[in-house]
Amino acid sequence: MGSNGWNQSAILDIARQLRDEPGALLLILRRIQDELGWIPEQSVPLIADVLNLSRAEVHGVATFYHDFRHHPPGRHVIRLCRAESCQAMGAVALARHLEDRLGIGFGQTTADGRFTLDAVYCLGNCACSPALTIDGDIHGRVTPGRLDDLMAAVEERRS
């Protein structure tokens, strides 16, 4: 186990398992992101080694895609859609509500590690705007009041 709870052998297992797939690098990064919730910097040389690529190449791909986190996320992740249809239905107010309530900006995690707030540009739920996901679950026609309930519910589920 690494200091932040990441696991070197888990990363190596993923890399070795997928190394022979066409386009393996993105598959490996995707799997690490899905399983660990982020991509520790230390995984770059490990993957580079398994795929026989330079660290720069691996780093370049890992930093190109918005999904890949380079720090561990909070216990709960809120992803608010900030694209056009949701803007037309009150996403701007929801964004402000979230920033005020959590005391953080987009792309940040609260100091107590409870919530990470992310922007996303369209969830394909534009017919039910404004939309967001909490811990991967999708919600539509969200109001600030309903958002408070949803946040309370995920926190309760944990305890």
Place this chain on the structure above:
Amino acid sequence: MKAVVYVPCDSGALSLGADQVARAISREAARRDLDLHLIRNGSRGLYWLEPMIEAVTARGRVAYGPLSADNVPALFDAGFLEGAAHPLCLGLAEEIPLLKKQERLTFARTGIVDPASLDDYLAHGGYEGLARAARLNPEQIAEEVTQSGLRGRGGAGFPCGIKLRTAMQTAADRKYVVCNADEGDSGTFADRMIMEGDPFVLIEGMTIAAMCAGAVYGYIYLRSEYPHSARALNAAIAQARARGYLGSNVVDSGKPFNLQVRVGAGSYICGEETAMLESLEGKRGMVRYKPPVPAVCGLFGRPTVINNVLTLATLPIILARGGAFYKNYGVGRSRGTQPIQLAGNVKRPGLYEKAFGVTLREIVYEYGGGTASGRPVRAVQVGGPLGAYFPQSMLDVPFDYEELAARNGLLGHGGVVVYDDTVNMAEMARYAMEFCARESCGKCTPCRIGSTRGMEVIDRIVARRDQSANLTLLRDLCDTMTNASLCALGGLTPLPVLSALKYFPGDFGLGDDAASLD
């Protein structure tokens, strides 16, 4: 007789509590000792009525919605299983006026069938297109598609038949079919609805494309924001494989075709076809220079047919009913039907599949019912984040590739986003530049740097600093982006920006004349 109830598993319906409704129905049925079969269908696309459930009765499927779990006991009391009256009863689903008025070809089955059942797909005419394709030679398949007039539904509108023929005629040891399921345009969700509601039609369409081009392997490049689509597709692929619709000898044609889903990682530019190929190869999503076009040299350097979900999902009906049947719909050079996705500030958001030629005004008012807020419609954006904003006075434009282009707009993937009069169009113009800056692949300067400069210039105009000099600067910047960008991200971002400026100069703190100065 066992009662049958449909509850959508479409993620839009889920976002409004469809799972809770499904659980409440099962619970209530158990409490009443009723033998009930619950089927999870896709959505009919009438999102203002979601979650909308349907009870199978002797008269047909009777719809109820929009529901919440709290309504469920009362529905049982009213006798909804027999289609009884209730304040939330919508009558026969097929007779709902805004559904009945549509021309559903690509969406013929979505919302009707059980997306998890290959047998249900077959019972609703599934795989008839492939059966016919298997009796034709590749040239005949390409000809049928060309005859239909089908153009790419992903944005560029390129004739599908030509692309198929090019790949077919390019000799190679291995060829690919790639389905573009990145659906990055905000305001669009038709791809998602197909993948969640009728996944087999996409698999069948890709198989037909493969048979025509001589491809042996396919990838569905799916955006990561669509986890429910991934599940539905993977389940459908497994069934198709188990039953010989995919594999080493597809429907006894002697031809192999296999398929897998690849999930993206959050990048709008990976929706651009060459960036997508790079991404499938495991690299950064950098746009490639063309030529060569992917149909000649695509994935791993091999000929690759790459098409949008809707394009591919329309091939089965074209093969089953013939190119002439499809071509009969539509106007001018826009043949067939367009799944129009209506969203934003609108009373009845949803999926409306119509023959080309319906006007924007009909879409926004007759279908959409005007704004959700009840305030006046101020602007309508057509074609996603790279599409133009249209003011009230231009809503009579027909929905058609050429007509929209003639007004400096584009049809894109068919998204329509409505704004009421509280919108600030200078903010929307700034947002367009911001989005371009965020998603630029970085290969060319006008897009990478120009978009950031664009935000700053708009800020200065709005702050009334040196307005006329900054206006000139903004126009020059847009000119450079239009003319010197490698792909449409940099090349088309000026469309929303300049249309906002042209039709809504007041929002930029300008007089009407300032903006019309060209």
